[in-house]
Amino acid sequence: MxxxxxxxxxxxxxxxxxxxxxxxxxxxxxxxxxxxxxxxxxxxxxxxxxxxxxxxxxxxxxxxxxxxxxxxxxxxxxxxxxxxxxxxxxxxxxxxxxxxxxxxxxxxxxxxxxxxxxxxxxxxxxxxxxxxxxxxxxxxxxxxVGPELGALVEPMSVAYHAVRLGEVGPGGSAVIFGAGPIGIGIWFALRGIGVEDITVVEPSETRRAAIAGLGATDVVDPARADPATHVMQRTGGRGADAAFDAAGVAGSVAAGMSCLGARKRLIAVAIYEHPIDTELLKLVMNETAIQGSLCYTAEDYRAVIDLMARxxxxxxxxxxxxxxxxxxxxxxxxxxxxxxxxxxxxx
Missing domain, CATH: 3.90.180.10 (Medium-chain alcohol dehydrogenases, catalytic domain)
Known part of the structure; x- marks a missing residue:
């Protein structure tokens, strides 16, 4: 073969x-x-x-x-x-x-x-x-669920697992850094659990257009607007209930921490090619946390397949x-x- x-x-x-x-x-x-x-x-x-x-x-x-x-x-x-x-x-x-x-x-x-x-x-x-x-x-x-969606169950389960770790629910707010496949998967997963207030931060015009075409209504170019300022204005100064880094660069981690509300989590779901310095004092002063997310379990697979079937x-x-x-x-x-x-x- x-x-x-x-x-x-x-x-x-x-x-x-x-x-x-x-x-x-x-x-x-x-x-x-x-x-x-x-x-x-x-x-x-x-x-x-x-x-x-x-x-x-x-x-x-x-x-x-x-x-x-x-x-x-x-x-x-x-x-x-x-x-x-x-x-x-x-x-x-x-x-x-x-x-x-x-x-x-x-x-x-x-x-x-x-x-x-x-x-x-x-x-x-x-x-x-x-x-x-x-x-x-x-x-x-x-x-x-056709074979095309079937081949996407794995990456969409990576995203769904990250969303579960973010502990955000219906009525909450979230910000996603990176609108590649995992970022798109996080957007789908958040909407699947009832989260509608979602900001997507993506520097690529092509990727911004792609996720907007799927229905994302708040898509930010970080070269034109500061993500933290945007999210704080959008949430009335509370900050996001969860942030998800699917970009894997230092700028997205720093911006994600600045977007978070008090005692909320940044979920790191990217592959980081280079070491990233973390402003620990910012974590301390806001009692925020950085949570790693690795792959998925069968529970995530079942949830994604169920959403696909619907x-x-x-x-x-x-x-x-x-x-x-x-x-x-x-x-x-x-x-x-x-x-x-x-x-x-x-x-």
Missing amino acids: RAAVYRGREELVVEDVPEPTCAAGQIKVKVGHNGICGTDLHEYYAGPIFVPTEPHPLTGYRLPLTVGHEFSGTVVEVGADVFDVAVGEHVAIEPVYRCGTCPPCLAGHYNICRQIGFHGLMAPGGMAEYSVVPSWMAHRLPES GHYDTTGWVEHVPLEQVVEEGFAALRAGRKMKVLVDP
Whole structure:
């Protein structure tokens, strides 16, 4: 079968690899779409970062391997002892490997497992015609959720998890820094839980237009208006009930802290390439907090799929498709250059 195999920095090769088969407890999925994630971009242009160069303790895999962890597809084979998933079902994959024995896992927070692994980063993933996963990674998709939305369940669950950590509810206010795919996902998630007062801060005209096209009504260009001043005016001086940094730069963290109301949280959900200095005195004087957010759990997947089934998500204007053979030029390179916002690879 054809697959995109990562071999190291700026080396991703579409080539023939053996088609996988199921062992006990596994399912084989014919991949419909696989999204390119910001993590994949970091891996391609600056890696290997997350892809292990020595065998991963939970999966045993190492470089080189087939990438892709945001995917959906159709079950075409099930292994022995699989009773909860059937051939022919459409599924989204929750790609987290966890040990089940470390303190976070035992507390139910397997998304921060001390040995965490990801299918498509620490095991051969979905940027291929077929992928084999443990059956517990599969989430059934209702008929109303097509394969395109199915491939977006993973990144939208990243966003939904961050929103849960923000502890903002109906009638509250929020500010989002960054209107890329995760920022858009945060906007959808906030609206899904009843938050309507949302400010989006984004320097890119293209991204501002995309999220405005989805229905965002308060979209700010930080080059033309100070986000903190804007949010304080909008909230009558109270400040936002939650801030979400999906940009991952020092300016967005500092501005997010300045936008917050007393004793509220900035949720950090970006990948930070460089160290960021934090004004601790500002945290102290306002009793605000910075909360990290890493991936998701099955609870977030179920919530996102439910919202999708009710027609809550819209891919218009920000999601594009490319064939597997063009994954580097029309996928990775186009995303890095800012020509596209979200790319789904179609094996």
